[in-house]
Amino acid sequence: ETGVTQSPTHLIKTRGQQVTLRCSSQSGHNTVSWYQQALGQGPQFIFQYYREEENGRGNFPPRFSGLQFPNYSSELNVNALELDDSALYLCASRTGQNEKLFFGSGTQLSVL
Amino acid sequence: AQKVTQAQTEISVVEKEDVTLDCVYETRDTTYYLFWYKQPPSGELVFLIRRNSFDEQNEISGRYSWNFQKSTSSFNFTITASQVVDSAVYFCALSENTSGTYKYIFGTGTRLKVLA
Numbered sequence: 001e002t003g004v005t006q007s008p009t010h011l012i013k014t015r016g017q018q019v020t021l022r023c024s025s026q027s028g029h030n031t032v033s034w035y036q037q038a039l040g041q042g043p044q045f046i047f048q049y050y051r052e053e054e055n056g057r058g059n060f061p062p063r064f065s066g067l068q069f070p071n072y073s074s075e076l077n078v079n080a081l082e083l084d085d086s087a088l089y090l091c092a093s094r095t096g097q098n099e100k101l102f103f104g105s106g107t108q109l110s111v112l
Numbered sequence: 113a114q115k116v117t118q119a120q121t122e123i124s125v126v127e128k129e130d131v132t133l134d135c136v137y138e139t140r141d142t143t144y145y146l147f148w149y150k151q152p153p154s155g156e157l158v159f160l161i162r163r164n165s166f167d168e169q170n171e172i173s174g175r176y177s178w179n180f181q182k183s184t185s186s187f188n189f190t191i192t193a194s195q196v197v198d199s200a201v202y203f204c205a206l207s208e209n210t211s212g213t214y215k216y217i218f219g220t221g222t223r224l225k226v227l228a
Contacts, residue, residue, distance in 0.1 A: 033215060042116075042203055042218030043157075056213025088155055094214070099145045099164075099207055101216060105156040 003027065006091050006104035013081050014112050021076040021107045023091030031096060032074040034066060037088040037106070049074055050096075078109075086111045114139050114208050118219035125194050126227050132190045133222045135204030139185075141165075145207040146180065146187045147216065152200045160202075163187065194226045 003026030013019050025032050031050045035043035045058040049068035063079040072093070078085055088108050092101040115138040125131045137146065148160040161171070163180050170179050175195075179188045191198055201223045205216040 031214070035216075040220075042205075042220050043216070044218075045215040048213050048215065050212070056211070056215065058215070090157065099214075100147075100159065100162060102159075103149075103157040105154065108155065 004029075004091060004093050004102050004104035006089075006107050008107060009105070010108045010110075012110045012112060015081055015083060017081050017111075018077065018079045019081060019109060021078075021089050021091075021109070023074045023076070023093075023104055025072045025074065025091075025093035026102050029093035029095055029102065030072055032068055032072065032091060032093045033101070034074070034076045035090040035092065036060070037090060038084075039087070043088075043090055046076070081111045083111050085109065114141075114206055114217045116204050116206050116217050116219035118204055118222050120222045121220075122223040122225065124225040124227060127196060128193050130190060130192050131194050131224065131226075132188055133202050133204075133224070135187045135189070135219060137185050137187065137204070137206045137217075139206060139208070141208070144209075147205040147207070148178070148187075148189050149203045149205060150200045151203060151221070157203070160189070191224075194224075196226050196228050199224060199226045 005024045033048040034046040037043040048056040052068045065077045067075045088106045090106045091104045117136045144165045146163045150158040175192045177190045201221045204219045
């Protein structure tokens, strides 16, 4: 148990739709990041949030956006879904002083 | 650029055999961390070990052991006397900290199948 929870567990959307994924960080963790894991691949960094602001982004287009709330929970929003967005989306949290990321169990998104 | 290579895509062993998973990394940083995670079919990433770049002491923990060699940029992971429950995908990861953004660079994973 990492203390990081994600919802929903599974989600099916159609191309062009929008989706919101949610993450509740472990208590005391002020930094949250999101990763996309395509089938058969390792997780890829999407972006990081610290103090409710995005402060780092990987190679993902602007239609991937996020929010971090004062209680350190977070959302990942994806607009104009494409078939290639089908993947496992993982949320991870940490404190500023800890090099270890704590991962949630992920949301499996299928885009049809 | 930072990079992690796991050349073994899939390994199959018979229960009780020893198995070593290879990981080679590239980094410009002098301070970094290396990790191994296990991902069972349920999908969550289970933390196994971390090593910082200044700690080359190898370790044994139960059936697991790790071999970190900076000279060859390798961080290999060995399971002794493998069990069916060890079947999973194993990821090696390298930390990167740039301008306050902290992230992991993952390898593509090695699928381990332990046959009864």
